[in-house]
Amino acid sequence: MSVYARFGVPTVINAAGTVTRLSGGHMHQEVLAAMHEAAGECVDMLALQAGASRVIARVTGAQAGIVT
Numbered sequence: 001m002s003v004y005a006r007f008g009v010p011t012v013i014n015a016a017g018t019v020t021r022l023s024g025g026h027m028h029q030e031v032l033a034a035m036h037e038a039a040g041e042c043v044d045m046l047a048l049q050a051g052a053s054r055v056i057a058r059v060t061g062a063q064a065g066i067v068t
Helices: 029-038 045-060
Strands: none
Touching: none
């Protein structure tokens, strides 16, 4: 039984694309794997934001970046 069925929530066929009210969209397996790995440890959120800022800056050529 799916998590949604356990809570009595019907699933829908999303033919609209990436729409937040329809759960956003399906995640790539790489994203799910990264989320699963990250969920197994705790980090300081300021340190995580600083690390993300460095990555965003590197891939965009900007001085810094921020996740909102």
